[in-house]
Amino acid sequence: MRVFATALLLVMAAAFLTFRHLAGLHPEWSVPLGFAIAFTEAAMVGGLADWFAVTALFRRPLGLPIPHTAIIPVNKDRIADSMGRFLQDNFLTPQVVARRLHGFNLAASAGTFLSGPRGGEQSRLSEGTAGLLADVLESLDPEQMGGMVKAGLRSQLEKTELAPLLGQMLDHAIADQRHLPVLESLLRKTGELVEANEPMIRAMIHQRANTIMRWTGLDERLANGVLDGTYRVLAEVIVQADHPLRAKIDDALAQLADDLRNDPAMRLKVERVKLELLANPAVAAWMDAMWERARAALLRAVRNPDKALAGSLGASMAQLGQALGQDARLQALVNRFARRTLVGISSRYGSEIVRLVSETVKRWDAKTVSGRIEGAVGRDLQFIRINGTVVGGLAGLAIHAVDRWL
Known part of the structure; x- marks a missing residue:
């Protein structure tokens, strides 16, 4: 023109x-x-x-x-x-x-x-909207926008009291027995840790044994007994669903869940740990990396909306659209x-x-x-x-x- x-x-x-x-x-x-x-x-x-x-x-x-x-x-x-x-x-x-x-x-x-x-107008509309959103995301200052997002997230985390939430989550996990795979995994890891450090454990027992026990060889038998007993107890707790130690662990977890919900001292301790974590530079760096990954993923999605909405995700979005249109x-x-x-x-x-x-x-x-x-x-x-x-x-x-x- x-x-x-x-x-x-x-x-x-x-x-x-x-x-x-x-x-x-x-x-x-x-x-x-x-x-x-x-x-x-x-x-x-x-x-x-x-x-x-x-x-x-x-x-x-x-x-x-x-x-x-x-x-x-x-x-x-x-x-x-x-x-x-x-x-x-x-x-x-x-x-x-x-x-x-x-x-x-x-x-x-x-x-x-x-x-x-x-197709048709909807495709042009979605492409235009996606392109506009991508242009806006790229034109805005990433540091300032990320700072605003992270400040909002940090503010919400500071306002949210985590102890009751953690207590409820732990209660539900115990009621549905979703904690059992975690418990069994921890027990197996404990056994692997003991096995990997068996020479160090034997050396500690030998060092703490008195002279008479070392002369008579009882320190070696004591070390074998401690290690064998530890392996046996761990194996029994993993295999036996009604083992008494499992019941005690469940009772301890239930008590922890109750303390998280109702004990002021425990709730205060959790809040203090939460604030210390939020003030930790490592957590700030983690939030920076999380924001950058989210921003990059969002840019990839809006630059190629058809690919982002393909497959099962697209079918799920269509089902959601039908529910929104009819209910x-x-x-x-x-x-x-x-x-x-x-x-x-x-x-x-x-x-x-x-x-x-x-x-x-x-x-x-x-x-x-x-x-x-x-x-x-x-x-x-x-x-x-x-x-x-x-x-x-x-x-x-x-x-x-x-x-x-x-």
Whole structure:
């Protein structure tokens, strides 16, 4: 469109020169050529004026330091702040979110999208949405976005009391006997550990035995008895489901579960350990690595949505879509949860999201900002140049006609 608008301006310039030349050669054609000259002359003025106006938005025309040009690069930071305020005022306040979600059946729409055939408009929509999401993920600052996600996760972990949750999980595991494979594995590992360190155990028994026992060889018999007894007890506990030691272990685990739920001292101890772990640099590094893996996996999924939704995952998503589309109670539950979640997110993190967008745009260089905005609306701006050339020419015709009439 830029080439077309420029070519139209050059055509008007060439026509103007041609008509002026013909007017000198053929004075008898002065009236029609006068209108043609007036049209092309005014069209050049209109086209040049609009070229200057459009160019001045994104850069300095001809590189000249003319005041009030390169408006977008010069005002990049102000534009970023305005975008942030617009986003917050129109999309991220709890009142706006609640009002926009009121009466909107999000669950039914999601069900129709998930269960419908993948093709036509839906494929284009999913591809466009996935591409947009990927572009957003790649354009946002990974460190700041990751920091916000990790800060939210850390905040939720700090608020969540783990001891009662661990106690309930342990209670359910004991009731369903899901702890038995873990217990048997621990017993086998204990036997392997004793066997691997048998020379060290024998040496410890020999060192602690008195002189008489060493002279009589009783220390060796004692070491053999300790090791054989340990192996026998471990084997019996693994093989016999009703072994007394198993019952004692179950009782100890049940008591631990009860303490985790009801003992203030135990709950305080668990909370203290949790806070120490969260403050540990190793845990912070683990959270960083987990976020990077999640972000990379999400980018791979949105870059290739068809592959991500293929196979059993795609079938499961289709079944979920059918359930969402047909079950009114499930729709009401999902819609209520979505409204509360989105309103809560806008209330808690709206300002953080706005600041993230604003600071990301501010970190872009001026050329990048201008290029992205021009790429989004540049085609329409070139139509302004074309319209300016045509309208300018028509205005020149009108002015020339009025001048001749007067």
